Amino acid sequence: MRINTFFYTIGEGFRNLTRNKWYTLASIATITACLFLLGMFYSIVANFQNMVRTAEQGVSVTVFFNKGIGEEQILAIQSNIEKRTEVSKVVYISAEDAWNGFKDQYLGEYADGFTENPLADSSNLQIYMKDVSMQTQLVTYLNSIDGVRRVRSSEITALTLSGMNKLIAYVSVGIIVVLLFVSVFLISNTVTIGISVRKSEIEIAKYIGATDFFVRAPFVIEGILIGIIGSIIPLAIIYELYIRVVSYISEHYSILNNLLVFLSVKRIFENLMPLSLAIGVGIGFFGSAFTVKKHLKV
Known part of the structure; x- marks a missing residue:
């Protein structure tokens, strides 16, 4: 791919964000909400698993x-x-x-x-x-x-702790799958509307010799950008919120400090950040790519 085509594709991807503002905002808001819930859930689960592991070490x-x-x-x-x-x-x-x-x-x-x-x-x-x-x-x-x-x-203690670990794992997988499907559905709708709005323009581009890749790439870039933006916003919110909540509990409920040993924000984000970005970009890429392939029949 030539350099000018590459930059044109990137530019069109950014411009697509503004052509369907409300649907773009809806998709970003949905991914933000989904990844925010995922991030909060991950923070709670990671700390809970850490407490369970600490309890296991004492058995x-x-x-x-x-x-x-x-x-x-x-x-x-x-x-x-x-x-x-x-x-x-x-x-x-x-x-x-x-x-x-x-x-x-x-x-x-x-x-x-x-x-x-x-x-x-x-x-x-x-x-x-x-x-x-x-x-x-x-x-x-x-x-x-x-x-x-x-x-x-203590067989009862072992069974209880082991069962808690399995329950956490099953619930985590279930919630993540639901959130992924919701996000992919929203991005798919956004890209579909974008294709409908620009169908005449796309037809002209195809008639004068534009390749499928040239036509499809901007929509895929749009989906990826939506995923990135929708990932960064909840990460910033969770970062600040996590610090404040842990600090508040430590200061006002010091009697629980020996029982509730929280992971540092660094420990949380060294896994949460790449996970959220990967999910956001993945949702954006696959959601838009599959939608474009399905609807772009011009």
């Missing part, structure tokens, strides 16, 4: 051993457990550590009356997982190890 499986088992054997078992893909960290707690923690928390000065460690056989391994949904297979493996007396785990 552990505890392994207790048979009486008389040596520390070397326990450490060897720990080494094998750490090699498993579902395990993120294994903490060894000796009988002495267990007793010291117990007496500091519950006995205080009354612990001086004990001359021997009453928890002499309480050495254990606390195992933290990368994904709590893998807890069942991990527990099965742990119960098969020689020397293991008991494995303590």
Whole structure:
């Protein structure tokens, strides 16, 4: 494609935006609204998933051993457990550590009356997982190890957290699909109206030898521009709104700061920005390209 044709195509794409102002504004407003809802939903879901992951990191499986088992054997078992893909960290707690923690928390000065460690056989391994949904297979493996007396785990907690993750994923996909269809429909209508308004002009251009690409390209550029504009506006709004909301909650509800650990705006936008721009440009491109191919029969 020649340079002058390229710039002509770009210019026509920009001019198309002003030829159908109200429909263009309607499409931009619809994409803005859709991506705003998507961005807000993503911000909430990302923070919620972060809180769930934080909760998962605190869920552990505890392994207790048979009486008389040596520390070397326990450490060897720990080494094998750490090699498993579902395990993120294994903490060894000796009988002495267990007793010291117990007496500091519950006995205080009354612990001086004990001359021997009453928890002499309480050495254990606390195992933290990368994904709590893998807890069942991990527990099965742990119960098969020689020397293991008991494995303590919370199946209800694992199922709850795993179910929440799946629910979030399904809802996210459903909402995104609906928003995409609505946006594509609006851009498709805008391009269709633009073609109808300029049908005589397009016919003349075709008669004097204009190629299909030359005629179609401005409409595709128009759709892409609508998608870009409709992406930038909600990103700017969400950026400012997110900072204000997080700041407000942190200042006025400080008691929840340990429970509600929000992601930074940078963490949110390093995924949200490319996602929104990609969706906006993609909707604009495919929505206009398919519409032009369907309706531009001149």
